[in-house]
Amino acid sequence: MRRDVPIVITAVVGVIFLLSYFTPHPPLNVLHNSASDIVMIIAAFSILLGVLNLIRVNLDKVSKKKRDWPFSIVLIAGFLIMTIVGLFFSKGRNFMEFGTNFRYLYDNVYNPLSSTMFSILAFFIASASYRAFRARNLEATLLLVAAFVVMLGRVPIGYYLSSWIPAGFRLGDVATWIMDFPQTAGQRAIMIGIALGVASTSIRIILGLERTYLGGE
Amino acid sequence: MNFLGKLLGIDRRIIFLFVGVAVALPLCFPEVNLKIEITDSVKKVYDIVESLPEGSKVLIAFDYDPGSMPELQPMAESFIRHCIRKKLKMIIMGLWPQGSVQANLALEKVLREKEFEDIKLQEGVDWVNLGYTAGNEVVIERMGSNIKAVFAADHKGVKLENLSLMRGVRNFSNIDFVYNLSAGYPGTQEWVQFAVDKFGAKLGAGNTAVQAPLVSPYYPKRLLGLLGGMKGAAEYEFLMGFPATGVKYMFSQSVAHAVVCLFIIVGNVAFFLNKKKKRQGR
Amino acid sequence: MAWKKSPDDGAGESNVTTYDILRSNQKDGLYVLIGGVTSGQEEFLDNSTKDGVKYYYKIKAMGKDGFSISSPSQAISSRAQWFDMNRIYIFIMSVILSCAILYFIFQAKAGKELFIRKIAGLDAVDDAVGRATEMGRKVIYIPGIHDMDDIQTIAGITILGRVAKLVAEYEAKLEVPVCRSMVMVACRETIKEAYLNAGRPDGYNDDMVHYLTDDQFAYAAACDGIFVRQKPAAIFLMGTFFAESLLLAETGNSVGAIQIAGTARPAQLPFFVAACDYTLIGEELFAASAYLSKDPKLLGSLKGQDIGKAVFILGILVGTILITFKILDIGFVFNIK
Numbered sequence: 001m002r003r004d005v006p007i008v009i010t011a012v013v014g015v016i017f018l019l020s021y022f023t024p025h026p027p028l029n030v031l032h033n034s035a036s037d038i039v040m041i042i043a044a045f046s047i048l049l050g051v052l053n054l055i056r057v058n059l060d061k062v063s064k065k066k067r068d069w070p071f072s073i074v075l076i077a078g079f080l081i082m083t084i085v086g087l088f089f090s091k092g093r094n095f096m097e098f099g100t101n102f103r104y105l106y107d108n109v110y111n112p113l114s115s116t117m118f119s120i121l122a123f124f125i126a127s128a129s130y131r132a133f134r135a136r137n138l139e140a141t142l143l144l145v146a147a148f149v150v151m152l153g154r155v156p157i158g159y160y161l162s163s164w165i166p167a168g169f170r171l172g173d174v175a176t177w178i179m180d181f182p183q184t185a186g187q188r189a190i191m192i193g194i195a196l197g198v199a200s201t202s203i204r205i206i207l208g209l210e211r212t213y214l215g216g217e
Numbered sequence: 218m219n220f221l222g223k224l225l226g227i228d229r230r231i232i233f234l235f236v237g238v239a240v241a242l243p244l245c246f247p248e249v250n251l252k253i254e255i256t257d258s259v260k261k262v263y264d265i266v267e268s269l270p271e272g273s274k275v276l277i278a279f280d281y282d283p284g285s286m287p288e289l290q291p292m293a294e295s296f297i298r299h300c301i302r303k304k305l306k307m308i309i310m311g312l313w314p315q316g317s318v319q320a321n322l323a324l325e326k327v328l329r330e331k332e333f334e335d336i337k338l339q340e341g342v343d344w345v346n347l348g349y350t351a352g353n354e355v356v357i358e359r360m361g362s363n364i365k366a367v368f369a370a371d372h373k374g375v376k377l378e379n380l381s382l383m384r385g386v387r388n389f390s391n392i393d394f395v396y397n398l399s400a401g402y403p404g405t406q407e408w409v410q411f412a413v414d415k416f417g418a419k420l421g422a423g424n425t426a427v428q429a430p431l432v433s434p435y436y437p438k439r440l441l442g443l444l445g446g447m448k449g450a451a452e453y454e455f456l457m458g459f460p461a462t463g464v465k466y467m468f469s470q471s472v473a474h475a476v477v478c479l480f481i482i483v484g485n486v487a488f489f490l491n492k493k494k495k496r497q498g499r
Numbered sequence: 500m501a502w503k504k505s506p507d508d509g510a511g512e513s514n515v516t517t518y519d520i521l522r523s524n525q526k527d528g529l530y531v532l533i534g535g536v537t538s539g540q541e542e543f544l545d546n547s548t549k550d551g552v553k554y555y556y557k558i559k560a561m562g563k564d565g566f567s568i569s570s571p572s573q574a575i576s577s578r579a580q581w582f583d584m585n586r587i588y589i590f591i592m593s594v595i596l597s598c599a600i601l602y603f604i605f606q607a608k609a610g611k612e613l614f615i616r617k618i619a620g621l622d623a624v625d626d627a628v629g630r631a632t633e634m635g636r637k638v639i640y641i642p643g644i645h646d647m648d649d650i651q652t653i654a655g656i657t658i659l660g661r662v663a664k665l666v667a668e669y670e671a672k673l674e675v676p677v678c679r680s681m682v683m684v685a686c687r688e689t690i691k692e693a694y695l696n697a698g699r700p701d702g703y704n705d706d707m708v709h710y711l712t713d714d715q716f717a718y719a720a721a722c723d724g725i726f727v728r729q730k731p732a733a734i735f736l737m738g739t740f741f742a743e744s745l746l747l748a749e750t751g752n753s754v755g756a757i758q759i760a761g762t763a764r765p766a767q768l769p770f771f772v773a774a775c776d777y778t779l780i781g782e783e784l785f786a787a788s789a790y791l792s793k794d795p796k797l798l799g800s801l802k803g804q805d806i807g808k809a810v811f812i813l814g815i816l817v818g819t820i821l822i823t824f825k826i827l828d829i830g831f832v833f834n835i836k
Binding site (some may be wrong): 231270282284361362363385387388389390391393400401402416417418425427428430431 | 502516517532533535538543544547620643667714715716739742753764765766767784809
Binding site for chain 3 (some may be wrong): 017020021023024025026029033035039045046047048049050051053054057060067068071079086113117118120121124125127128132169187190191192193194196197198199200201202203204205209212213214
């Protein structure tokens with residue numbers, strides 16, 4: 001019963017959404033819109049669930065002095081500071097308005113931290129490329145050459161390196177050709193495969209054949 | 218371990234150091250402006266905005282967070298600059314929580330520029346920020362029928378009926394152009410699948426360099442124009458005749474790319490020499 | 500609605516700037532502006548009608564110095580279609596695909612042997628978990644950064660069920676840091692059931708699955724910290740990933756873990772291919788559940804998928820030939836409205 005009810009709900013809602021894509025007539029469009037509203041509301045409320053779990057897990061780590069517990073203190077402190085400042089120290093204004101304390105923390109702590117994590121990608125791409133782009137075989141060599149051309153062709157340095165080559169065959173032109181044709185063709189093929197995979201998995205889920213995500217076999 | 222072996226298994230921190238210097242050092246030479254070649258996909262976005270008559274309504278969807286600021290913020294600033302120059306009305310929104318905040322940052326920065334010192338844009342008349350709402354692609358779908366069903370008020374809580382800009386704007390058919398700045402999900406793909414495919418909206422986009430290849434199959438039929446990465450931002454600034462952050466950072470990006478290419482060459486040379494040595498050793 | 504462009508559109512001194520669309524409930528009543536299009540356009544889609552209500556439309560061509568208005572249209576009313584004819588080709592394709600999947604499911608249930616090619620990444624799952632057991636180190640499983648409404652997350656959690664059963668059987672340690680609360684709940688159910696099926700219900704602990712944060716880069720930072728401090732022997736990255744994919748994969752590589760990744764986000768595949776030991780590309784992620792369980796019903800659905808792909812390949816080849824040699828322009832088939 002515990003597993004059967006979710007499977008039935010999944011099947012019914014799945015069929016409604018599927019049919020409403022082809023049939024805009026009431027009551028299907030009404031059911032579709034209601035279900036969409038429900039999804040939006042649940043998405044907003046589920047954030048609370050996660051936050052409570054986060055606090056509980058980290059408080060537990062601190063109280064029992066588990067491994068790496070000082071990091072949990074940093075996490076709880078950061079969470080409390082942002083919440084309290086945003087809720088109680090905005091002087092009646094919207095907490096994200098320019099000049100509020102929350103906005104100060106957002107601009108000077110959160111933004112730089114987020115940007116830093118993203119910027120680490122530049123370093124990781126370099127180390128991953130150094131390790132992965134080796135001409136071990138024909139396919140690896142093709143990958144290497146394409147990566148070279150696109151990396152140089154997509155920045156102005158490619159123009160300066162190949163300006164002596166007739167137009168149409170310069171690094172920038174070849175890079176654009178690689179992105180427009182082989183790359184796009186490959187992306188489209190992968191996307192078609194993925195779409196079929198998604199359709200097949202969705203049919204399995206709607207028919208109740210796939211149950212592992214509910215805790216079933 | 219011999220030298221070649223050490224080179225093949227080089228400590229990644231040495232690579233990080235070289236990349237760090239390659240990115241940081243060019244920033245000490247801000248006067249260097251490299252030639253920017255304009256691609257068709259960027260020119261198309263520019264041309265579309267150029268062709269819009271004064272007073273046209275443009276929806277700008279900010280679907281990114283501060284992590285993607287270096288690539289997308291210059292695009293946002295250029296686009297807003299273009300809209301203000303053409304006296305277009307801007308409807309700003311975000312499917313990411315920080316999106317509308319990034320929008321305010323971009324708008325504030327552009328309005329402080331010397332060119333627009335004397336222009337007094339009025340919120341609610343010339344531009345409106347609808348803020349963020351949860352729901353991802355469901356939001357886009359609902360906006361296709363009725364924007365007010367999703368955004369009852371702007372980010373400050375002012376009801377849309379009280380904003381002159383939003384009068385007569387019911388859904389995408391009342392919007393002349395949609396421009397999406399996206400760093401992932403929800404983003405350009407969802408805007409294509411819902412706003413364009415379902416409601417016929419006219420869409421242009423700016424994406425991070427990683428995301429741009431993913432949406433390039435939609436160009437040019439369903440996505441009318443596409444800016445990719447910092448190069449896309451630089452191209453747009455070049456077309457606007459206003460070189461700013463994007464153009465400035467291209468020197469840095471060029472040197473960094475060259476350093477990565479050099480490392481790849483070194484790695485392959487070491488690989489082949491090591492292979493040859495092993496064969497000779499046998 | 501559609502109209503013929505004004506003769507002044509694109510020419511003449513009184514060049515048209517916009518076409519305003521006016522609507523009224525009565526032919527001679529008050530007309531209200533409902534929208535507009537720029538010059539050069541000849542179509543407008545009115546999304547704001549109420550079904551069954553009669554409307555009259557006028558088109559107002561606006562120029563710099565004046566305007567002209569068309570005579571009112573005939574009375575028009577909208578009604579919801581029982582079937583959206585613009586999607587007929589999608590419907591046909593969906594029916595073909597569904598029939599193929601159902602046919603092969605029945606074939607598989609009837610006992611027919613179905614050939615599925617080897618997927619190296621999935622064959623390596625056993626080795627990865629075995630390695631973790633031998634080294635006494637953890638298996639870390641990351642089911643992507645999206646919520647339960649993403650099919651890739653469901654695929655990731657499905658594979659988690661299989662991996663968790665192996666971990667339970669081998670008596671290794673498992674940790675699943677998640678990015679969404681509902682995913683946390685689903686993962687807990689899945690792992691609990693897997694331990695139960697492996698005969699080790701006592702080995703399960705709720706804290707195996709814990710929520711970190713919804714924020715993409717904060718989650719990546721937290722996971723990287725876990726990798727560096729705990730030095731897992733095996734890392735599984737299965738689901739939806741974005742820019743943090745390389746952050747996770749490269750950090751996992753730096754701690755010496757064996758990494759098996761799978762995603763249906765094409766933009767992230769190159770990063771996984773470069774940094775991980777095995778990568779499930781696109782649809783292989785969705786095939787994983789069938790592949791690992793060897794359940795005939797699930798394997799049957801994979802074969803049905805292949806039929807769908809064969810139809811697509813045939814369609815692309817035929818369409819390319821028809822259009823290249825100008826035999827027939829079949830582009831209209833794929834105009835999705």
